[in-house]
Amino acid sequence: MSKPVVATAHFTGCFGCHMSILDIDERILDLVELVEFNKSPINDIKNFTKPVDIGIIEGGISNDENAEILMEFRKHCKILVAIGACALTGGVPSMRNLVPLKECLEEAYLNGPTVKSENTGIIPNDPDIPVLLDKVYPCHEVVKIDYFLPGCPPTADTIWNALVALLKGEPLNLDYELIKYD
Amino acid sequence: MTHHYREQIKNIANKYGNDRGYLMNIARDIVKELGYISEEVVADLADVLNIPMVQVRDMVSFYSFFPRKTLGKNVIRVCNAVIERMKGADEVSKAFEKALGVSFGETTKDNLFTLLHTSCIGLSDQAPGALINNVPLTNLKPTDIPQIINDIKSGKNVSDLPQSRVLLNLKKEGEVICAPMESGKAIRNALNMKPEEVIGEINKSRLRGRGGAGFPTAMKWDFCRKQKSSVRYLICNADEGEPGTFKDRVILTEYPDLVFEGMTIAGYAIGAKEGIMYLRGEYAYLLDNLEKVLAKRRHLGLLGEHICGREDFSFDIRIQLGAGAYVCGEESALIESLEGKRGAPRDRPPFPVQKGYKNEPTSVNNVETLCCAARILEKGGEWFSKIGTKDSTGTKMLSVSGDCEHPGVYEVEYGITIENLLELVGAKNTQAVQVGGASGKCVAPKDFGRRISFEDLPTGGSIMIFSKNRDLLEYMYQFVEFFVEESCGWCVPCRAGTTLLEKKLRQILDGKGTAQSLAELRRIAQTIKLMSRCGLGQTSANPVLTTIYDFADLYAERIKEEDGKLMTFDLQKAMKVGIEASGRIKEGVK
Numbered sequence A: 001m002s003k004p005v006v007a008t009a010h011f012t013g014c015f016g017c018h019m020s021i022l023d024i025d026e027r028i029l030d031l032v033e034l035v036e037f038n039k040s041p042i043n044d045i046k047n048f049t050k051p052v053d054i055g056i057i058e059g060g061i062s063n064d065e066n067a068e069i070l071m072e073f074r075k076h077c078k079i080l081v082a083i084g085a086c087a088l089t090g091g092v093p094s095m096r097n098l099v100p101l102k103e104c105l106e107e108a109y110l111n112g113p114t115v116k117s118e119n120t121g122i123i124p125n126d127p128d129i130p131v132l133l134d135k136v137y138p139c140h141e142v143v144k145i146d147y148f149l150p151g152c153p154p155t156a157d158t159i160w161n162a163l164v165a166l167l168k169g170e171p172l173n174l175d176y177e178l179i180k181y182d
Numbered sequence B: 001m002t003h004h005y006r007e008q009i010k011n012i013a014n015k016y017g018n019d020r021g022y023l024m025n026i027a028r029d030i031v032k033e034l035g036y037i038s039e040e041v042v043a044d045l046a047d048v049l050n051i052p053m054v055q056v057r058d059m060v061s062f063y064s065f066f067p068r069k070t071l072g073k074n075v076i077r078v079c080n081a082v083i084e085r086m087k088g089a090d091e092v093s094k095a096f097e098k099a100l101g102v103s104f105g106e107t108t109k110d111n112l113f114t115l116l117h118t119s120c121i122g123l124s125d126q127a128p129g130a131l132i133n134n135v136p137l138t139n140l141k142p143t144d145i146p147q148i149i150n151d152i153k154s155g156k157n158v159s160d161l162p163q164s165r166v167l168l169n170l171k172k173e174g175e176v177i178c179a180p181m182e183s184g185k186a187i188r189n190a191l192n193m194k195p196e197e198v199i200g201e202i203n204k205s206r207l208r209g210r211g212g213a214g215f216p217t218a219m220k221w222d223f224c225r226k227q228k229s230s231v232r233y234l235i236c237n238a239d240e241g242e243p244g245t246f247k248d249r250v251i252l253t254e255y256p257d258l259v260f261e262g263m264t265i266a267g268y269a270i271g272a273k274e275g276i277m278y279l280r281g282e283y284a285y286l287l288d289n290l291e292k293v294l295a296k297r298r299h300l301g302l303l304g305e306h307i308c309g310r311e312d313f314s315f316d317i318r319i320q321l322g323a324g325a326y327v328c329g330e331e332s333a334l335i336e337s338l339e340g341k342r343g344a345p346r347d348r349p350p351f352p353v354q355k356g357y358k359n360e361p362t363s364v365n366n367v368e369t370l371c372c373a374a375r376i377l378e379k380g381g382e383w384f385s386k387i388g389t390k391d392s393t394g395t396k397m398l399s400v401s402g403d404c405e406h407p408g409v410y411e412v413e414y415g416i417t418i419e420n421l422l423e424l425v426g427a428k429n430t431q432a433v434q435v436g437g438a439s440g441k442c443v444a445p446k447d448f449g450r451r452i453s454f455e456d457l458p459t460g461g462s463i464m465i466f467s468k469n470r471d472l473l474e475y476m477y478q479f480v481e482f483f484v485e486e487s488c489g490w491c492v493p494c495r496a497g498t499t500l501l502e503k504k505l506r507q508i509l510d511g512k513g514t515a516q517s518l519a520e521l522r523r524i525a526q527t528i529k530l531m532s533r534c535g536l537g538q539t540s541a542n543p544v545l546t547t548i549y550d551f552a553d554l555y556a557e558r559i560k561e562e563d564g565k566l567m568t569f570d571l572q573k574a575m576k577v578g579i580e581a582s583g584r585i586k587e588g589v590k
């Protein structure tokens, strides 16, 4: 029997959630036994090569590239799990939602104190750079998300337990300490 | 800091004995003289009354009738509640915008006009309506508007306009409220009994409150009377804010004596010396006449010291105007408002009968309930108990509006079926009937055999009829909008929940909802109902909850399924600002 396929993606976050995945320590050996990785920053596979069972998402959606890849994930993955505050709510990056994007860009590139002299700034417009969206969206406002794991980041135990439960088709029992955040 | 208007503020406050309990009245008078209540005025007023500034700001910021910015000389409030919009209020609104050259919420450059929207003003039977400088105009047509504006500009009084006509629209007179009366007879009957016996007579009638909750009136009075205290209050709830309700308007216009008679009897029964009528601000135009009736009754010895010559019974009534907040119809919010505070409901217990106005035992009764009480003392509890059904004795004043030939007020016996009612009012081709206003139930044709009564379909009086050619769910959405506006903001399930409900419903109505959105809609609605702190929140999801079950097809029609991609997310739209700001061209993006 072929192993279940897992893919992961990093959008607008700090990579902390991926670090937390790696934080499962020696269980990473079990993981490799348990699943096969497809598109993921962990193995640097750039494109989907087969249907995926579980997609794991870190980070919110702040530009067109994020949104397109997230939609790709939705298309290729049977189950999508959003992990971490950024994916679930927009998190720290979404603090920019309080300021209109135009003002943000103007402050950063045209009027801010680090712009050397007047009229020399330019808002980056290279076609290779993704276009910023009007605000940072949580993933579930862009595609349907099946499961959410809160935390900043969710602990390695939380991620591990959730993944094992999903793979085994068992109910997920997380200790109170793993989901209590205050 | 002193300002030129400080003297004015001082004088107004003085008029009310510098009593912070009269803050509503003081604020109202200030608005009348200065036009609005600025931060400076708030500071001055707090100083004059010697209370913290936040108490003043907290109160005035709550009510829609206390503007914080300067408004134009003439303030136009166009009602855009559900029934109005069925009857063409949107076109009337546009005509106002066109005639004045400003949008809603704005003031004309010459400071002559401010244009605002308002919720139901109790004129749904003659919609579309508007209040200009608190004077009601009815049955407006878009073509009337330019002339109205010109007339006001040329100095004409609003009350002299041809549209300034409130029709009584009393379509069916019953034997309880609308029967002829002899002022003082019921009071004299009551005074011949002990207060306990008066309560006993009400008990015999099995009268239940007409304001919505249907609490047995005798029990309420008895609780109030039995509280240990030397001071008690009687409050008549004339806030009538439920969209589509206007029966109290008709009662207060046509039968004010009956209301005051009932208040006096209630005062005697519970042992109160002071009665207060809380009249919704939108009904300010009824005030003059009500005051006249009060004066007449004082003159006749039916109010004031030693009523009907009785040494041991004195009772008087004052009228307090509200300032445009629906939640103030809820009895504990009403009491807060009476005490000059923001109208946020109180925690209960203690109930108002235990600790109400000024923390003294208080009975709050609806206008119609008090009328019934007067009639019961005139004709006997026995007589009353024979009208209506077993658990709903007497008659009910219904305010009927929407798609029917004869909108207006009908006094009907409790127990009438929806079917018979529709026939009575000339409604054909009916898709649904909203019973009980925005907070009520949307009743489908399969249930038109059900009866208006506490045991089946209770209503404070609002009956709105929707014919088959109406987009029913759009009107349910407008009800939700109403609650978003009127939530007092105290508790999260109501404050945030109503907004979430509004967004989710909009998404579905726009054809962007999936099966999951529908499940979420239901879950939000149930949470609001279950977790809200007061009746406003607890009932706010009713239009959605009842239609989800009884008009499931209307929702199902709009639900789409699209392999997990959400239709609410519009990538092109989300990219627009970013592309414009950087001035770059991106393929496929307009």
Ligand SMILES: Cc1cc2nc3c(=O)[nH]c(=O)nc-3n(C[C@H](O)[C@H](O)[C@H](O)COP(=O)(O)O)c2cc1C
Pocket: B208, B209, B210, B211, B212, B213, B214, B215, B237, B238, B239, B240, B241, B242, B326, B327, B328, B329, B330, B331, B332, B364, B365, B366, B367, B369, B370, B534, B535, B536
């Ligand atoms: C949001 C809300 C609005 C209300 N509005 C009114 C109203 O306009 N008039 C009224 O008589 N009762 C209103 N009520 C009911 C009152 O709280 C109270 O039950 C009623 O005035 C008691 O009088 P009754 O026993 O004669 O019915 C409202 C309740 C809620 C929760």
Ligand code: SF4
Pocket: A012, A013, A014, A015, A016, A017, A058, A059, A083, A084, A085, A086, A087, A091, A092, A151, A152, A153, A154
């Ligand atoms: S949730 Fe926390 S750890 Fe995860 S990407 Fe966001 S900021 Fe980093």
Ligand code: SF4
Pocket: B327, B345, B486, B487, B488, B489, B490, B491, B492, B494, B495, B532, B533, B534, B535, B536, B537, B538
């Ligand atoms: S339910 Fe709504 S109106 Fe009632 S207390 Fe809560 S926020 Fe205020």
Ligand code: FES
Pocket: B079, B080, B081, B082, B083, B084, B119, B120, B121, B122, B123, B124, B125, B127, B129, B243, B244, B245
């Ligand atoms: S007056 Fe506008 S809906 Fe009642």
